[in-house]
Amino acid sequence: MEKTINLTLKVWRQNGPREKGRFETYKVNNISTDSSFLEMMDILNEQLINENKEPVAFDHDCREGICGMCSLYINGRPHGPDDDVTTCQLHMRKFNDGDTITIEPWRSAAFPVIKDLIVNRHAFDQIIAAGGYVSVSTGGVPDANAIPIPKKDADDSMDAASCIGCGACVAACKNGSAMLFVSAKVSHLALLPQGRVEAARRAKAMVAKMDELGFGNCTNTGACEVECPKSISLSNIARLNREFLSAKLKD
Amino acid sequence: MSNLLTASIGRKLLMSISGLFLILFLFVHLTINSFLLLDGVLGFEEGQLFNAGVHFMGTNPLIKIIEPVLALGFLVHIVYSLILTFQNMKARGPQRYASGKKTKGVEWTSQNMLPLGIAIFAFLVVHIYNFYMKMKGILPWEPAEVEFPFFGLTATGEDAYTMVHETFQNLGIVIVYVIGSIALAFHLTHGFWSAFQTIGWNNNIWMPRLKVISSVVAIILGGGFTVIALAQYLFF
Numbered sequence: 001m002e003k004t005i006n007l008t009l010k011v012w013r014q015n016g017p018r019e020k021g022r023f024e025t026y027k028v029n030n031i032s033t034d035s036s037f038l039e040m041m042d043i044l045n046e047q048l049i050n051e052n053k054e055p056v057a058f059d060h061d062c063r064e065g066i067c068g069m070c071s072l073y074i075n076g077r078p079h080g081p082d083d084d085v086t087t088c089q090l091h092m093r094k095f096n097d098g099d100t101i102t103i104e105p106w107r108s109a110a111f112p113v114i115k116d117l118i119v120n121r122h123a124f125d126q127i128i129a130a131g132g133y134v135s136v137s138t139g140g141v142p143d144a145n146a147i148p149i150p151k152k153d154a155d156d157s158m159d160a161a162s163c164i165g166c167g168a169c170v171a172a173c174k175n176g177s178a179m180l181f182v183s184a185k186v187s188h189l190a191l192l193p194q195g196r197v198e199a200a201r202r203a204k205a206m207v208a209k210m211d212e213l214g215f216g217n218c219t220n221t222g223a224c225e226v227e228c229p230k231s232i233s234l235s236n237i238a239r240l241n242r243e244f245l246s247a248k249l250k251d
Numbered sequence: 252m253s254n255l256l257t258a259s260i261g262r263k264l265l266m267s268i269s270g271l272f273l274i275l276f277l278f279v280h281l282t283i284n285s286f287l288l289l290d291g292v293l294g295f296e297e298g299q300l301f302n303a304g305v306h307f308m309g310t311n312p313l314i315k316i317i318e319p320v321l322a323l324g325f326l327v328h329i330v331y332s333l334i335l336t337f338q339n340m341k342a343r344g345p346q347r348y349a350s351g352k353k354t355k356g357v358e359w360t361s362q363n364m365l366p367l368g369i370a371i372f373a374f375l376v377v378h379i380y381n382f383y384m385k386m387k388g389i390l391p392w393e394p395a396e397v398e399f400p401f402f403g404l405t406a407t408g409e410d411a412y413t414m415v416h417e418t419f420q421n422l423g424i425v426i427v428y429v430i431g432s433i434a435l436a437f438h439l440t441h442g443f444w445s446a447f448q449t450i451g452w453n454n455n456i457w458m459p460r461l462k463v464i465s466s467v468v469a470i471i472l473g474g475g476f477t478v479i480a481l482a483q484y485l486f487f
Contacts, residue, residue, distance in 0.1 A: 076353030216342030242451025
């Protein structure tokens with residue numbers, strides 16, 4: 001049986017990057033607990049459009065938890081109160097009738113607000129562009145047994161590769177550090193033979209770009225790991241430190 | 252290697268290495284301090300073992316060499332903690348979350364390393380004023396010459412034990428020492444494993460191990476100094 005709830009939303013509104021933002025309070029009624037959080041936002045926007053008001057700007061794309069576009073800091077946590085999901089996978093059944101939900105954009109100096117709940121995450125693209133790739137053509141899909149890779153390395157690499165670059169780690173970090181993101185990107189390539197070749201150059205280039213863009217210094221609090229929708233492990237950060245320091249010591 | 256120390260991970264490495272070095276120093280310090288409790292147990296007269304320990308530390312050439320290195324260790328650890336914290340506050344930006352931070356499962360200590368460090372530093376100032384400056388002749392101190400066993404022989408030296416003993420008869424000072432030791436223990440529960448994480452010596456298997464070792468180190472050092480201060484006040 002369908003259950004519906006009524007909610008009060010406190011939403012961050014900001015007209016542009018240089019404008020001063022403020023919270024606006026809206027009421028949405030008869031929200032199905034089966035709907036997703038972003039569908040609830042769609043209902044809010046439809047309501048605002050019908051009232052001739054400007055809809056709330058928020059990032060979204062695939063709505064199935066793999067593109068990394070959705071963000072939103074909901075009730076004190078990136079991607080909301082559920083664990084290991086993105087905002088688009090968050091269901092309204094996690095909320096109760098009469099709740100007030102506070103919705104904010106990611107807050108970090110390296111992620112400036114563009115409008116309302118949308119922040120500029122171009123910094124992550126720049127870090128990837130600095131070295132988060134394999135620069136040689138690896139050809140078509142090889143036979144699975146052509147290059148033997150230990151199961152554990154393949155698993156660890158795959159786990160690291162599940163990072164979708166949403167930025168929840170930076171949003172949760174008290175230091176505004178991007179180390180979990182960078183460590184995942186360095187790890188998933190460094191663990192495989194195709195990526196291993198350029199591992200040292202990659203670690204140095206991506207860390208240099210990360211520092212240049214004004215992300216903070218990691219203090220291993222682990223808030224990133226808790227809030228990561230893809231459960232990227234803190235041990236990736238140890239691997240990044242290892243890769244970076246040994247690359248530097250060889251220079 | 253040229254620009255290692257200008258990179259974030261390089262600066263963290265300095266925190267890590269200096270921190271581990273300071274922990275090593277604390278273990279030596281605690282070993283000598285434990286002599287305060289061992290006289291009766293090992294059959295010496297009160298204070299003899301501790302005075303011998305102080306004599307050993309005061310006359311050993313190796314200690315003379317390591318002393319400025321230790322001062323450097325403190326300096327690096329403190330200066331870089333301030334640099335890193337300042338950079339992190341800048342990276343965080345001025346805007347706070349109105350709905351707060353409700354992330355669960357984050358160690359309280361890991362988010363309060365600077366306040367804990369400041370508490371330890373405040374204690375350190377009191378501690379240096381109480382003992383170190385007197386032993387180094389910066390503050391007036393006229394100790395009696397006493398005899399004590401020293402590697403099977405008998406040596407004479409300053410009666411440091413009486414000064415320590417008298418200092419710890421003051422309840423206020425004992426409370427300051429206990430607070431300093433507890434702050435140290437909390438600082439180390441995060442600091443120790445975090446240092447290994449920063450060096451890169453960590454993975455999913457070692458993470459729980461390092462956290463356990465971290466707690467053990469914290470309990471031995473923080474608990475050790477606390478017990479010694481309390482025992483001096485209560486039982487000696």
